[in-house]
Amino acid sequence: MATVMQKIKDIEDEMARTQKNKATAHHLGLLKAKLAKLRRELLTPSSKGAGGAGEGFDVTKSGDSRVGLVGFPSVGKSTLLNKLTGTFSEVASYEFTTLTCIPGVITYRGAKIQLLDLPGIIEGAKDGKGRGRQVISTARTCNCILIVLDAIKPITHKRLIEKELEGFGIRLNKEPPNLTFRKKDKGGINLTSTVTNTHLDLDTVKAICSEYKIHNADITLRYDATADDLIDVIEGSRVYMPCIYVVNKIDQITLEELEILDKLPHYCPISAHLEWNLDGLLEKIWEYLNLTRIYTKPKGMNPDYEDPVILSSKRRTVEDFCNRIHKDMLKQFKYALVWGSSAKHKPQRVGKEHELEDEDVVQIIKKV
Incomplete structure (x- = not known):
């Protein structure tokens, strides 16, 4: 595992060093494709000695829809689950109280929605640190993700969690890329586009395809796609799901700060402890699940x-x-x-x- 981790780190470092311009687009595309392949290796560990899914993670899917609560340790995920479902998930004010995945079910407007309290994600979960891999593979089976954030802690947590989830092929609040990719037996790589492309050119596309050992394919772009979009389509194991950013502990911030939070898209401010705006959150979950x-x-x-x-x-x-x-x-x-x-x-x-x-x-x- 360490060798894959090392390779990922080397590629990330090289990408950070490389300047982004037209001349390096080809090289960056190649690095991104290599990175995606290594990440996939991390997600599907070899059968021997890979330790299985871990205790308490193989939660049976029940109800009509599944919503996962993801967040750093001690942001109030367990309190939120307890208030919404009446389940008991142990709550304490030290980090990593929840160690396995705890399910609860709420009935809302006639639908049974299963809520999963996933253990706190730590930075580097996508690289196999902590219980990150199990947490995120359970998150992939959800229909909607609630990223629980702490109103007092900095907003950088949001970026870190998004980065962890994206590293595992979960795309939040995005539509699948509008491009067709079709393999064929001969004829090389053909790239056709209905719009002007600023990110992808034929060389970059060929570089990415050759990394996947694909030498004959027709690719049609219907919008200005990036190298990441093309890699997502080739990998094919991406999950597109809606996501709500739940900002908890709003009782500890000022009104001005709350007004700023309210302007952000996909946000829902709550206080789980004082039960503020929980009905607003349920309303939003219902809207995003689109049942x-x-x-x-x-x-x-x-x-x-x-x-x-x-x-x-x-x-x-x-x-x-x-x-x-x-x-x-x-x-x-x-x-x-x-x-x-x-x-x-x-x-x-x-x-x-x-x-x-x-x-x-x-x-x-x-x-x-």
Whole structure:
């Protein structure tokens, strides 16, 4: 492990020394590709003697969505989890109190949301320090990340945590790069672009591809992409997820400081200890998870508004709805009746490819 660590450090040092200009873009692109490959080696350790996932980390995914609390030790993650879920995660005012991953579940607007209190991240987690690797690989399975920050401590913590997560291929509040990358058997590397490119040219692209031993590919850029974007697409193991910066302990700062914090994007100021603005935080989590609630209506009965079926906003067709209830349901599916904002008239008879909206009511008609 130390050799991989050393290689990473050497490359990072060399990147820090290299001036950024057009002449060095090619060289920097190559270094970034090497760095990404080494990071991947760290993430997937060899099977022998790699110590497994660690006690308490293989938390079973339950509920409709999963939210991870990430932050440095002693910023109040456990207090926040206790207040939101009523679970008991040990709280003390010294660092590293939480050593394993503690799950709790909240029910909000009919959806069961699993919250994970992950142990404090320390600087260098992406390089395998502390329990960093397990913390971050658990974080990769979440649908949304809450980065808990301490209002009294400097904002540099935010940059450090983002850097750790990005090193592990978690991209916060970003969309996947809008570029296509297709391998082929012959013909070399072709680069086409619909916009003017300031970051990537053919030489840089070739350098990055050759590092991955790819010599024939078609690459189409639809926006001004960087070398990092291209590496993300080639690596393919990147996770794009929404993230909320939760600034805790706001009872210890002045009103002026709070007003500055309020202007920042993706922020939510709270005080977990005094339970200030926890409902505002839940509202924001709901907005970022972007879930769709669908109510079921058995034939001849009123809709069941107590227990909605929760779908993600990306997969919310009638087919997804049937699969969520039972995997055999599609075999007997004839058509569905839908009431709500996705229906043109009440009720509308639809097939399984119909897209549902939040709070629609669905009745499934089976074949006889």
